[in-house]
Amino acid sequence: MKNLFINGKWLSSESGETLKVYNPANNELLKELSFGNETDVKKAIDAAYQAFPVWSNMSPNERSKILRKVSDLITENLEDLALTITKETGKPISEARNETLRASENFLWYSEETKRINGEVLSSNIPTKRLIVVNQPIGVVGAITPWNIPLNMIARKLGPALAAGCTVVLKPAESTPLDAIKMFEIFEKAGFPKGVVNLIIGKPEKVGEEFINNRKVRKITFTGSTRVGKYLMEGASKQVKNISLELGGHAPFIVFEDADLDQAVDSLLLTKFGNNGQMCISANRIYVQEAVVESFSAKLIERLEKMKVGNGAEEDTKIGPLINESALNKVLSHIEDAKDKGAKVLYGGERLVGGGLEEGFFCKPTILVEVNSKMKVAHEETFGPVAPIISFKNEEDIIDIANNSDYGLAAYFFTKSTKKSFEVAEKLQYGIIGVNDGWPIQIHTPFAGHKESGIGVEGGTFAVKEFLTTKLITMNIEN
Structure with missing residues (x-):
């Protein structure tokens, strides 16, 4: 069972542990998968860290072409992806098709956003200085997605992160990992450089702890319960690690x-x-x-x-x-x-x-x-x-x-x-x-929660900004 995707290769877990995935409509066993541990997570983070200079220095047009290819491949495999969503979540096939189309549209949108990451030249109060503001990718991203919208949530998190120039380690929900596997098969076909996108199907506690404690991870993006969001936020604070949380609602x-x-x-x-x-x-x-x-x-x-x-x-x-x-x-x-x-x-x-x-x-x-x-x-x-x-x-x-x-x-x-x-x-x-x-x-609209529903913004240009860091460059031209 090789269903972990690390550094461009499909691998089995170091521990040999497995995870069983069931259809909630009839409790049918869909698949038994290799279940990762902390060693696997570290490997994935290392791969993403090594790939970051390669991906972040690619031209916007090159990144755009790969993301557009992802969008095209999702559309080409619509029925297969939709049926997988339905089997994993139980949602009606019509809803699953709509979700698949939204995932394709997200990657298409973010393929264009790669070309819209701009800086700014500021006027200076000192005549001999020039002020330049640049926006650069934040680094390795640890992404955790939920089971209720399993395919499109991958697109909503990885689309803007990859458009910004970040590399990613994804942990999907244990209930719905099959869509993530199919998405990474598409990533493989689309031509990402090795290590840019990595998939860990593993224990939430182990993956979360590694995302929190590993200094190579510079951002965590999470969708799920407010309880888990608070745990991640508290842990990330120890390194003042950037975090985006899309949490519960009422x-x-x-x-x-x-x-x-x-x-x-x-x-x-x-x-x-x-x-x-x-x-x-x-x-x-x-x-x-x-x-x-x-x-x-x-x-x-x-x-x-x-x-x-x-x-x-x-x-x-x-x-x-x-x-x-x-x-x-x-x-x-x-x-x-x-x-x-x-x-x-x-x-x-x-x-x-x-x-x-x-x-x-x-x-x-x-x-x-x-x-x-x-x-x-x-x-x-x-x-x-x-x-x-x-x-x-x-x-x-x-x-x-x-x-x-x-x-x-x-x-x-x-x-x-x-x-x-x-x-x-x-x-x-x-x-x-x-x-x-x-x-x-x-x-393209902002998706943001107030109070205990989260911090940060998903959707459109707003989401890309969450994966960028701002740098000021001052130039003294006096001589």
Whole structure:
């Protein structure tokens, strides 16, 4: 089993340990892989360190051609990559295809960004001096990606890092390493110099510790839980190591009584039940103004009844399984906690086991009403297909209620009022605001969390800057 990619070669782990990867739709064993340890991580970091001068000194056009080739190869292998995503995550094949296309578009975008990394000449207060500002790649990057968007998160992290001239060691999530392997097969075909891109499938603790402690790693970029993000941030502080963190969320979704309810329902289906609610920008708290709660809920139920829950490989499936049994149990426990504290289940609320779903981790899409702030669904990230609806009366109070969270990643609200659109957007303490929009993300837009949802920015030109360091050069021309 040679599935670690280090210094341009496919290798097995030094330890001989293995990792089993399962399909969450039916618990089928997909593959057993070589599982890396700290020795493997050190090798990968050393390879990236040795390759850094080569890659960073290549011309922007040369780097651009390789990244563009990656984009082309992803598109050429779309169906194979999408099916792998579906088998690993359980998400519907239609969503997996969209994710694959976004990964291709990201590499295409960053292939052009290589040519847009510029410096600046500043005016000097001293006539005999010239001031030049240059932006240079920061160095070796340790990247850690999550399981919920396994292919595109690789593109979103490695695309800007490679465009900036950095070399990379990637650790994908243990649940979804097969997409990473296929991506590195594409990297190999695209023609990266050896050591520029390295893949470690290994124990999170060992990889994280090496990223933190190894002085050859100059930046860590991580997407995942706030708990792990804090651990990495604390560790990186010992070397004042650059770090970017895209962490958890608890997005409010506000429906004012003057909203287009059909538009709001369509958007909620996208941001709450897309990827089965397993996204950091998923809507978590659904605030609906009292006058329209019943009509909004009825429209939502009507739409959910038409959405098939099943194996993501089936073309008509709209909602797949949760990633594993632990994730399913967490969702079910949040539902039970809400019921124990007075919530009513308007729709769903149970595990699905009939019709061939017995071996998978399926939860029926759930709508809860009469939800209060004491329930876990009101303040913890459920990461599943549960929509807790909380009614509100006054517009004046809802902003404070929505902002009452340690998280600050995404927020959504719906209204026909232009005045309200601006005022509410400006007051919400979140990095991404969707106004009458359930998917406020594009490749070139900034993706940034406030508060405990992270530090740093992903997306477009903003992401490239995260992998650059600024240098001032002063020249005395007096003689």
